[in-house]
Amino acid sequence: MLNKTPLWKYFTVIGMILLCGLYALPNLYGEDFAIQISSSRDTTVSAEMVADITSHLESANISFRRIEFKDERILVRVNDSDTQLIARRSLDDVYGDDYFVAMNLAPDTPEWLANLGATPMKLGLDLRGGVHFLMEVDMKTAIEKSLDGAKSDLENRLREEKLRYRGIRVVGDDLEITFRAADVLESAQFYLRNNYGEMAFTEKDDLTLRASYTPQRLSELRDYAVKQNITIIRNRVNQLGVAEPLVQKQGQERIVVQLPGIQDTAKAKEILNATATLEFRLVDLDGDLASAVRGRVPPRSKLLYTRDGRPQLLKKDIMLEGSHIVDANSSMDENGFPQVNIDLDGKGGSLMSKGTKDNVGKPMATVFIEYEATDKEDTEGNTIFEKKEEIINVATIQAQLGSSFRITGIDSVTEARDLSLLLRAGALIAPIQIVEERTVGPSLGKENIELGQTAILYGLIAVLIFMLIYYRAFGVVANIALMINVIMIVGIMSMMPGAALSLPGMAGIVLTVGMAVDANVLIFERIREELREGRSPQQAIHHGYDNAFSTILDANITTFIAGLILFAIGTGPIKGFSITLMIGIITSMFTAILVTRVLVNAVWGGRRVEKLAI
Amino acid sequence: MAFQILKLKDTVSFMKLRIPALFLSTFLILGSITSLAVNQLNWGLDFTGGTVIQMNYPQGADLEKVRLELSEAGFENAVVQNFGSSQEVLIRVAPREDLAQEKIGDMVVEALQAKSADAEKQRIEFVGPNVGEELTEQGGLAMLVALICILIYVAMRFEWRFALGSVAALAHDVLITLGLFSVLQLEFDLTVLAALLAVIGYSLNDTIVVSDRIRENFRKVRKGTPEEIINISLTQTLNRTIVTSLTTILVLLALFFKGGALIHGFATALLMGVFIGTYSSVYIASAVALALGISKEDLMPTEVEKEGEDLEPL
Numbered sequence: 001m002l003n004k005t006p007l008w009k010y011f012t013v014i015g016m017i018l019l020c021g022l023y024a025l026p027n028l029y030g031e032d033f034a035i036q037i038s039s040s041r042d043t044t045v046s047a048e049m050v051a052d053i054t055s056h057l058e059s060a061n062i063s064f065r066r067i068e069f070k071d072e073r074i075l076v077r078v079n080d081s082d083t084q085l086i087a088r089r090s091l092d093d094v095y096g097d098d099y100f101v102a103m104n105l106a107p108d109t110p111e112w113l114a115n116l117g118a119t120p121m122k123l124g125l126d127l128r129g130g131v132h133f134l135m136e137v138d139m140k141t142a143i144e145k146s147l148d149g150a151k152s153d154l155e156n157r158l159r160e161e162k163l164r165y166r167g168i169r170v171v172g173d174d175l176e177i178t179f180r181a182a183d184v185l186e187s188a189q190f191y192l193r194n195n196y197g198e199m200a201f202t203e204k205d206d207l208t209l210r211a212s213y214t215p216q217r218l219s220e221l222r223d224y225a226v227k228q229n230i231t232i233i234r235n236r237v238n239q240l241g242v243a244e245p246l247v248q249k250q251g252q253e254r255i256v257v258q259l260p261g262i263q264d265t266a267k268a269k270e271i272l273n274a275t276a277t278l279e280f281r282l283v284d285l286d287g288d289l290a291s292a293v294r295g296r297v298p299p300r301s302k303l304l305y306t307r308d309g310r311p312q313l314l315k316k317d318i319m320l321e322g323s324h325i326v327d328a329n330s331s332m333d334e335n336g337f338p339q340v341n342i343d344l345d346g347k348g349g350s351l352m353s354k355g356t357k358d359n360v361g362k363p364m365a366t367v368f369i370e371y372e373a374t375d376k377e378d379t380e381g382n383t384i385f386e387k388k389e390e391i392i393n394v395a396t397i398q399a400q401l402g403s404s405f406r407i408t409g410i411d412s413v414t415e416a417r418d419l420s421l422l423l424r425a426g427a428l429i430a431p432i433q434i435v436e437e438r439t440v441g442p443s444l445g446k447e448n449i450e451l452g453q454t455a456i457l458y459g460l461i462a463v464l465i466f467m468l469i470y471y472r473a474f475g476v477v478a479n480i481a482l483m484i485n486v487i488m489i490v491g492i493m494s495m496m497p498g499a500a501l502s503l504p505g506m507a508g509i510v511l512t513v514g515m516a517v518d519a520n521v522l523i524f525e526r527i528r529e530e531l532r533e534g535r536s537p538q539q540a541i542h543h544g545y546d547n548a549f550s551t552i553l554d555a556n557i558t559t560f561i562a563g564l565i566l567f568a569i570g571t572g573p574i575k576g577f578s579i580t581l582m583i584g585i586i587t588s589m590f591t592a593i594l595v596t597r598v599l600v601n602a603v604w605g606g607r608r609v610e611k612l613a614i
Numbered sequence: 615m616a617f618q619i620l621k622l623k624d625t626v627s628f629m630k631l632r633i634p635a636l637f638l639s640t641f642l643i644l645g646s647i648t649s650l651a652v653n654q655l656n657w658g659l660d661f662t663g664g665t666v667i668q669m670n671y672p673q674g675a676d677l678e679k680v681r682l683e684l685s686e687a688g689f690e691n692a693v694v695q696n697f698g699s700s701q702e703v704l705i706r707v708a709p710r711e712d713l714a715q716e717k718i719g720d721m722v723v724e725a726l727q728a729k730s731a732d733a734e735k736q737r738i739e740f741v742g743p744n745v746g747e748e749l750t751e752q753g754g755l756a757m758l759v760a761l762i763c764i765l766i767y768v769a770m771r772f773e774w775r776f777a778l779g780s781v782a783a784l785a786h787d788v789l790i791t792l793g794l795f796s797v798l799q800l801e802f803d804l805t806v807l808a809a810l811l812a813v814i815g816y817s818l819n820d821t822i823v824v825s826d827r828i829r830e831n832f833r834k835v836r837k838g839t840p841e842e843i844i845n846i847s848l849t850q851t852l853n854r855t856i857v858t859s860l861t862t863i864l865v866l867l868a869l870f871f872k873g874g875a876l877i878h879g880f881a882t883a884l885l886m887g888v889f890i891g892t893y894s895s896v897y898i899a900s901a902v903a904l905a906l907g908i909s910k911e912d913l914m915p916t917e918v919e920k921e922g923e924d925l926e927p928l
Contacts, residue, residue, distance in 0.1 A: 126876075134745065136742075265720075265735075265738070266720040266723070269720070434716035434740070435742035435744060436742060436745050437716060437719065437738060437739065437740040437741075438737070438738075438739050439719070439738040439739070441734065441735050441737060443670070443734065443736065444668070444736040444737055447874070448874065448876065451872065451873055451876075451877070454873075455868050455869045455872040455873040455877075456868075458871075458872050459864065459865030459866075459868035459869065460865075462861075462864040462865065462867075463861045463864055463865060466860065466861060467861070503876055503877060504805055504877070507873065507877050510865050510866075510868065510869050510873070511812060511862070511866075511869075511884070513865050514861050514862035514863075514866065515816065515819070515858070515861075517861050518854075518858040518861075521857045521858050521861075522854055525851075525853055525857070547830075550826070551823055551826040551827075554822045555818070555819040556819075557767065558764055558815065558818045558819070559815035559816070559818065559819055561760065561763050561764055561767060562760050562811050562812070562815035562818070563811075565759055565760045565763065565811065566808060568756075569752045569753070569756040570808065574804055574808050577808050578808070
């Protein structure tokens, strides 16, 4: 008998639908207002803190729904956004110094679903509200800086090797070393080629040697500049209290920063764009520390505190700014004590040697400056940020310093490592510039979701009614398939970790709804034709599906090609559109061909049918 | 037989009208090219670079007042208009040399909020000029790559005459949609570009269905000139063409009226594209294949009976 579905096909189809349906389920549950507490640089959140937080909130009279510990973070769920604000402030007072406290929307997925790894769809920034920045690292400056460093490095080496040169200057992206005699050039070239691998040396003329970075070194430099800036930006983003930030490299020299749900975008920009700096200052040994702490700071001095809170008087004049730091790393000195090695660029080197010349034996402080969110707000409800300066290290100057020196007197290996990281992170190797910004206010995000949902609903209803009238019983079959299709798109979108739903993505779903019935239209029209040609209903169904199949396949593959190309070139929302389009093509093939066939076979197949309601 | 849009007993002689259709299409394409050359496109922020700020005034916005406040703040050249509703205001500021570009958005918001405290920032979009330039290049490239990939696929699956026919139809659709955007001076932003690629997908869908039927009929129908066979195929697929266009137009109308101002350009481009795409799959794709001399011999199966038949029918 024709048109019977084998049992395995039944189970496969039902299994697929149930699987997608299951993963689509979390989208039905809403989201809770929550405060998220997560580990910071030197602390880790532990399960023991839950009891602490509970008693703190109870004593502060703040009501909450529940507190959970998962994936190294604690989530405090509260009932409304007002409580969320109060709770955040209160928790930030207690835990803000050691942990990152941020406001978040936590999906209210039931435990059993969450255990299966089911989560609701991620919402794009245009639906959730937030900021998207595209930042460009200024490579020209980065290379120039590095050339400066290389220049002084070469000067030192040639001097050490007693290879007399006339001068070294920066010419474009290269260095030119001039010599007085051709034979010196020869031996210098020989020496440098064997000992200075990161640059390539060519003779420009008899007396001039041209040094340029090898392509490999250049790409290393670029990579390093971008990576380092990403580290700094991550550190700063953590200070902003954003729950799920994204900081990512895009292309060769760009960085994408996405901060969902952030309210004060202007401030965020200021902080991200600001240069966290590092300064070296001499310690003021003459000033009276005790009276300075009481408020009487000498006019030429500045009172700052160390990380563990000890006051220290420093000279107001800055000896050296951290922008001159080219590299920093930690190691052990000859006695096995931890130390941090610092490399400066050329200008920094000469400043340092001038500054330390007359101060050997005196203590020098390293000051780290960053911006930090406070719990204070201005009249418009914007968080006020504070410039925070702290002394990260005080060390005695052992000798006159040059472009490469080390800081000793560090307590532990960990501290040395942290310090070198801070030094690297604090000193921007290259300025960054915002080249694209997309900010969506929270109310517009909400509005966009509603608009998208209404459009999907109206479009769906219109198509459902049309199909019902036009194809009657078969219309019902197509309609069931169409609804399963929407559920499957949602389910698959929820399963894909990287996919986020955007407004164009919602438009993609609407479009899919309209175009998905095409496959059914093709099949049904074909069945009608077969019936007109006098075939029996069973024969008509069989041939209708068969004949339409290759047409549907061709048509969908070509649309899929268009979607793929969109995905390849698009960014953000356009990628979202192409993802839903492509998922929609696959699911609509599945539902319009397989699901309807199973349904049609179940209703009409395998028995005598006189007439089809099509 | 149930409700049917068209009950056609006889074959419609679509191809009789191919000369007038050719004139119409030529006219439309020339018009589009002229308009694109003269008026150009109203490029959106994504391509030109600059800053767009959308503000919400709960009490309704007074555009004159907003303009005045902006020029007081030093933004004399800002373009101010309503967006979607009378409460929403869209402000465009062209890239400027004298200001740090990324700060313009916040400066505008600050200036406006200083005068009307209840004005709410809805969105700021800033695109640097380089990013915009790159995007224009990438967008054009994407279109070309899409067309070439599709040309190759269709040529492999069908025949080169069909491939040329369908790509001609696609280029036709894209050009005329672009032309309409240029004539009406509708804003051309990224979502419209996405819509154009979706139009390519849609129109191609239509063309493939028609071509598939033409191929089938060339093999099945014994007698008849190529023109007659194309007419038969078009008549047979006409119902499907109309039904699918209708359902697509239904959802696009839902998007157009309910999807909000941000998605307007997208829905408009697709609506135009669906109309033009439906027309072109009948008159451009088939007519080009016919003009290139498609014949029975070209489509007779060589090795495989019918492509796709080796795939297990679902």
